[in-house]
Amino acid sequence: MVQPTEIRPQDVTSVDNEGIWPVRRSRVIDWLINETSNERYIDNIIVALCDKLVEAGVALDRCSVHFRTHHPQWHGARVLWRLGMTEAKITTFAYGVENSPQFVNSPINAVFQGAAEVRTELEELDEFDDYYAEFKQQGYTEYVAWPMHHTFGRRHVATFVTKRVGGFRESDIIALKDVLPALTLVTEIRTKNILARTMLETYVGPHASEQVLAGAITRGSGSTVSAAIMICDLRGFTHISDMWPRDDVIELLNAYFDAISEPIERHGGEILKFMGDGLLAIFPLDKDQACLDLLQAIREGREAINALNDANRDGARPHLDYGVGVHIGDVMYGNIGSRKRLDFTVIGPAVNIASRLETLTKQVKRPVLLSRAFVDMAGCEDIDRLGSFLLTGLDEPVEVFALR
Incomplete structure (x- = not known):
């Protein structure tokens, strides 16, 4: 073992004494x-x-x-x-x-x-x-x-x-x-x-940030997560963007995201990304109440959107409608992208189904759609069965329910 060198006063040069x-x-x-x-x-x-x-x-x-x-x-x-x-x-x-x-x-x-x-x-x-x-x-x-x-x-x-x-x-x-x-x-x-x-x-959100800071920065790094997934999208955003001034559109979009996002974060969900006028969030199933938390977040978000629309009844802002698709399953959670530009997100069939359910809300005119898999795990009661639908890209129909 190398012993540290002892510095004696007489060994210190004059240069060492010139600092302030x-x-x-x-x-x-x-x-x-x-x-x-x-x-x-x-x-x-x-x-x-x-x-x-x-x-x-x-x-x-x-x-x-x-x-x-x-x-x-x-x-x-x-x-x-x-x-x-x-x-x-x-x-x-x-x-x-x-x-x-x-x-x-x-x-x-x-x-x-x-x-x-x-x-x-x-x-x-x-x-x-x-x-x-x-x-x-x-x-x-x-x-x-x-x-x-x-x-x-x-x-x-x-x-x-x-x-x-x-x-x-x-x-x-x-x-x-x-x-x-x-x-x-x-x-x-x-x-x-x-x-x-x-x-x-x-x-990128708190959970993803922890993973990145812990070293998950290489392409393909990540893990499989069991989660309840929700995808939310604002209806008629293209028309709003065309008809309203830019600053009004930004203010409206921020108010919409506040209404939807704050309940998600309050109930333990993680928003992975905002996608134009939409968002992707997950509620990991390592928490027993994850599905119920997701439903409560949706209900509170709905109340917040209704309050926002009530405040805009004088015509100062357009009425907001939205669609939400909810599914459950295993997703790959990690870094996806090119060699130099990565996105920390989730992918997998479960995400695709949630996305297709969100799109289906336009057709069935119900704002929140849930898959049979989610309903069974959550034990939902305040729902209506809409039937089975063959969603784009899937070989088998998915049984769909609407949240009242």
Whole structure:
């Protein structure tokens, strides 16, 4: 076994002494750089870091880190620690918060806009604005905010606040500034991981994203999954697209997908893809209630579409109709595509039958059609038997039921 080489002070060249960081070496920085690689979550790192700073004698009573995110719902997130907290508080902020007066006039925005430092002695404020009022009322004496510079110009913010009489000591400021570059590196790694996960969950769904992140990235990789499958399609979308302005069509389509999708996700289904004006979702059968969950999602989606149509009765938006085909069976779940462009999806005869049932809704004028195989497993009661139909591409007829 090769023994590590011991570095003696006399062996260090003059070049090694020309750097400017850190101003003071500390065990906190050593820990942050060398001992956090196994910690996945930023909030846990921030709590441990703040505890270690306090143990090292830094007069720190509150810390927050503010990230601007790439997320379809959230503009940003804040991780907050206060002295005595064993877990950080994570708060997300929706799009539009960046235009609120409270944010626009905040030191956080000042740093986002380019300030290198915002340092405020709260004890010295006779008149203070709304942002600092709560801090002063809680006994804090000094507030400082600095930028954290990530790659590609991404700028985030770290704040530190103390209750020490007289504010931070100069040694406290040096210690906090020394920690900041290391904290910046550590948080960037985690935010990149979060970004990758968020992007994958946004575009392929949570289960598929987990598989991709776990290494299922080669063409043909995947597994066989037993699932209840539903395919939903909006009726008359071509006519709507031709007759309505583009922005109205997009808004309408998003409202339709919200109505259909939210119940699916709420009841444990996974939307694998949106296909123009349609979607493909599965409910894996490893959950005993999968079929009942799918039916409940359809019912709630139907109620949401009805509410949307009621709101559009004044003619401001067109009436929406849709068709749903439901079947059950084993499907291949994995990567399909060309050598360089893959799609994580499901294929198989069960998917084809669900698709043919959705198409059949146009002919029989019933919006939700179920196969005999699904009905038998789900134990459906509120259904009507429509008969057996020879679906396109199948050799044998399929017994079809309509959900009331």
